[in-house]
Amino acid sequence: MFRVSLVHRQIFKEHISIFCLAMFSLVFLIVIGKVLQLRELFLGLDVGILEMLKLFGFLIPAVLLMIIPIATMLSVFLTFLRMSSDRELVALKASGVSLYQLLPAPVVFASLCTLLTLWVSMFGISWGMDNFRTSVLELAQTRAKVVLQPGVFNKSIPNLMIYSRSSSLATGELEHVLVQDTSRDSGGVTIVAPTGKIISDTKMGEIRFVLNNGKLYRQDNNEISVLGFNRYTVRLALSQLVKGVHLGKLRPSGMSYPQLQAIKNDPSLAESQSFIRKTDVEIPKRWAMPFACLVLGLFAMPLACAFEGMRQQMGVVMALGNFLVYYSLLSISMKSGEGGSGISPSISLWIPNILFAGLAIAGLYFTAKERTINLTSMITHVMFLRRKDKGGGTCRS
Template sequence: MFKEHVSIFCLSMFSLVFLIVIGKVLQLRELFLGLDIGLIEMLKLFGYLIPAVLLMIIPIATMLSVFLTFLRMSSDRELVALKAGGVSLYQLLPAPVVFGSLCTVLTLWVSMFGIAWGMDNFRSSILELAQTRAKVVLQPGVFNNSIPKLMIYSRSSSLATGDLEHVLVQDTSKDTGGVTIIAPKGKIISDTKQGEIRFVLHNGKIYRQDKNQISVLGFNQYVVRLSLSQLVKGVHLGKLRPSGMSYAQLQAIKKDPSLAESKSFIRKTDVEIPKRWAMPFACIVLGIFAMPLACAFEGMRQQMGVVMALGNFLVYYSLLSISMKSGEGGGGLPPDISLWIPNALFAVLAVVGLYLTAKERTINVTAMITHVILRFGKRKGGQ
């Protein structure tokens, strides 16, 4: 049974990750086209994004593994044969419990460390690619206006170091009102935390035209900030959100709310912390819940079984989403309680279902549906 759980789990994980990757390709198509990313870089970026989706995929795959295993056993009458041989349903619990526990440990690692590792590397890789693109855009001796609201000219530039010489920048962004900056030297610097590229200019002058007058201001250092959202479309690369932080970072904000930028940010952090615990333990809860559920649908085809299991997970995730929205809105129960309600509800259903199934008191839903369809067909044929 444990081997069958593992094989179905691997197949489910591969299928679900593949589907999500296809969706991400469509979502980030502007990013890939804008930065001219190759196949190797694309695969690397998707590898960094996978931990974020594993938090949801692993519980789904765990439930599917246990559900399809017991559905096959019940449909092939293996459960009946085991009961006839004196083996109760409770004696079959160790395999799904151990499997669900291992999946819980794996999801806990993803929740505590994997998500932050993936997002940090994803942001760093995108920033490096965007910085490389910005350096490529700054061709020596050419007036470059491919960056919105900026026209940049450099007599010479180094792609390796990002150093610029004899730089002219015309900045027409709203906050500056339109200025022309001339500097003998400059440098391109990237900032991963802020999600921006900076053009740092040294010992130059700023020319600002106001009607018929031109004002000149000298400077030792002047910084032109370029948000990556202007270069990279289809992905958020601004300040890090709670969903992309490590558990340690979330706890730091929890202890010191002054680190957060707004009350909304604090509420999202308060929701994210219990979510990082609730989702991993959903593996073992949904795994045990899948046992009596599969027995209730004895005789159902495997394809329909997949749809049924996904439907039950959708119910679970809908309840979790409602709790998350309620917590982020600041109303209702505290997130530390509300986010555990779906786990508690499905745990109760799992225990009750196991008890009724062991006592053979459950209703065969598949047989009941088939009976209703046949009766409806006979009535329709008689008319």
């Protein structure tokens, strides 16, 4: 009993070390990709290093939903691949320890990963996206205030020319404002107001120039119409000011689970039927992805035994290939649900988990009975036969 518990602790430690390495590597690769994707955002807003790191920190929960299952599978797969290749599993079996007795360590490890992913799925994603949007809006609002230099006709904002005799960077207050808006197809309008203010809206993803007690001039052919107003708002979508990132209305993929449930219970909160379908897909996805950690972790055990003798570099490729199959099935189910065709998303998104869980159970059973095929030997044998055929047969002495 003492010997088995010691083995469990060693296996669990190895899972943790590989998991940390895999998480660091995958997050680093994704961050590099995000840098290229958001380069226009960082250049446009003149973001510093610390602000950039903070923004990336807010984006990480959104990618952890996919990264944690991959890292979980890699941890279990590489641990048991090493044990299988080093004949440790054979030695343990000769000592009377079966494969089933080794299950507690990977099951506990995969369960902890499932709980972590579940928290990220329910609350972490929305926390990160809300803070990311708020931070970018603050940076964009600061930039909008900065470019509005008093006494200067500012043309830095697309389709808008803004002039203010005086402006406050701290409060966003404007005095003696002139705005020329050329975004309308029917022709531009010129707005003159004694006072105004810059306001940011996180939910709508826009900056508003609110003007008070002014007049609006519109030219139509050779006629100019004048309209007085008490309050007039010029809306500037941040997609015009901030490139490379979506900051419009919040999408289902960036919402918390309670927000998704609220839309499901009251469809009138959704802006379109497509939005409702995406919500119906997102809800089961938030449950399916966390439990993928447990399913893929158990699936990795017999898979590692089947590839006994394979080098760890190739093992990483094989594990990622199997996860690609899993994620492809999940993506097909998601696209089918968003298109409104096929099986209900609450069923179809669980099909990959059910399929891989069945393979895991069958694989564990046959591996424990020593009835699995050594895929590494089979691949090596096939490659040898192909080389032999290309060489023109056997050599004669």
